[in-house]
Amino acid sequence: METALTRLVGVRHPLVQTGMGWVSGPRLVSATANAGALGILASATMTLDQLRDAVREVKSRTDAPFGVNLRADAGDAGDRVRIIVDEGVRVASFALAPSRELIAELKAAGVVVIPSAGARRHAEKVAAWGADAVIVQGGEGGGHTGEVATTVLLPQVVDAVDIPVVAAGGFHDGRGLVAALAYGAAGVAMGTRFLLTSDSTVPDAVKARYLAATVKDITVTTAVDGLPHRMLRSDLVDSLERSGRTRALVQAVRRAAVLRRTSGLSWPRMVRDGLAMKHGRDLTWSQVLLTANTPMLLKSSMVDGRTDLGVMASGQVAGVIEDLPSCAELVERVMAQAHETLAALSAPALRDPRGPVAS
Known part of the structure; x- marks a missing residue:
């Protein structure tokens, strides 16, 4: 064609x-x-x-x-x-x-x-x-x-x-x-x-999560990094959306610590990356940390198969x-x-x- x-x-x-x-x-x-x-x-x-x-x-x-x-x-x-x-x-x-x-x-x-x-x-x-x-x-x-x-x-x-x-x-x-x-x-x-x-x-286990999803299991949230982000709904996403700013910051620090060990990035580098992405956007400090770590949040699922630590970006078509x-x-x-x-x-x-x- x-x-x-x-x-x-x-x-x-x-x-x-x-x-x-x-x-x-x-x-x-x-x-x-x-x-x-x-x-x-x-x-x-x-x-x-x-x-x-x-x-x-x-x-x-x-x-x-x-x-x-x-x-x-x-x-x-x-x-x-x-x-x-x-x-x-x-x-x-x-x-x-x-x-x-x-x-x-x-x-x-x-x-x-x-x-x-x-x-x-x-x-x-x-x-x-x-x-x-x-x-x-x-x-x-x-x-x-x-x-x-x-x-x-x-x-x-x-x-x-x-x-x-x-x-x-x-x-x-x-x-x-x-x-x-x-x-x-x-x-x-x-x-x-x-x-x-x-x-x-x-990983096959992650693909299985996608295949099991219905169109209602795919959501748009700003809780991860402050921008509308379409992904599969998960316990991580639910937790971020339910959290107040203080609790979200604590969770972000905890997850950032895990991801820092995985990525080898230093705390100053992670904060600098987050602040660079924060420019011109109204982000909380928890979102600054998560923004800097968004690539590693994706890696946790897409490479390591750790859907409990990562996010799964997804179009609505996953539901069909x-x-x-x-x-x-x-x-x-x-x-x-x-x-x-x-x-x-x-x-x-x-x-x-x-x-x-x-x-």
Whole structure:
């Protein structure tokens, strides 16, 4: 299925596997790329050396195009961009809007720039700065998210920009792909659906928690780090939401102590990271500590399998996902269903304005 997205990045199918911290590693990304979709490596939780090694591992597993996701506000963003350029990575994606200068540097090196946005004005800004495409996530998406549903946000952005738009938030099958194309998107991006594959390195016990969840078990909370964050409801989330500020601070200190030992970060470094993220936001001290530790809270679940210590970012689609196919099986299934749906929509009975004719 050829779209503006497939032509832009050189993949066979208009599907994107998003860059999820601790989840989108070389195994998942290469499996996605080999299946004909665009896999995106999550680099925010990697050191520079780990990023270079991860990129090279993906390249050893596949000849297909793939991307790297990075934080535009990271202090070493320039160094990460140089790795992307030096290693010949096809696509750079961003969780936050990159600067005009960063976009220009990447484009000059032949890298396709695809930032993510959760609002029309953000999409308009990166389009004006020269981004090649934009991923637009509606409120149904996992992790940090907005309040506007994909079905409302997507057509707004499609009408506002003249670059390819990739829809994210609430997609998991071929019907959703067709719906996004009908709105004018050039493809769909999926996180939770790719997390729940056999190629994902997330521990089986954690995947089982996702598969057991209903749509009512997936919530948006600000209790973790002060921003709306969509995740599976858990005892940790319930505890944070019930806690007053004093109790929340005590719990945050206790959990931060555990996570500090796991991560090797010093207390001053953790506080500095939290204060940097606090800038311009009304956060409590407990949220400052948790904000600094959000990557480690995710690692506790996604890597260590400790759902009692960590959080499980999740899109609402987890409530309707029931299996763990390989990436190849998933992509084949999504595309087959998309073609079947398109064929059904173009059937003669539907094309005839009079409707089906009785025999």
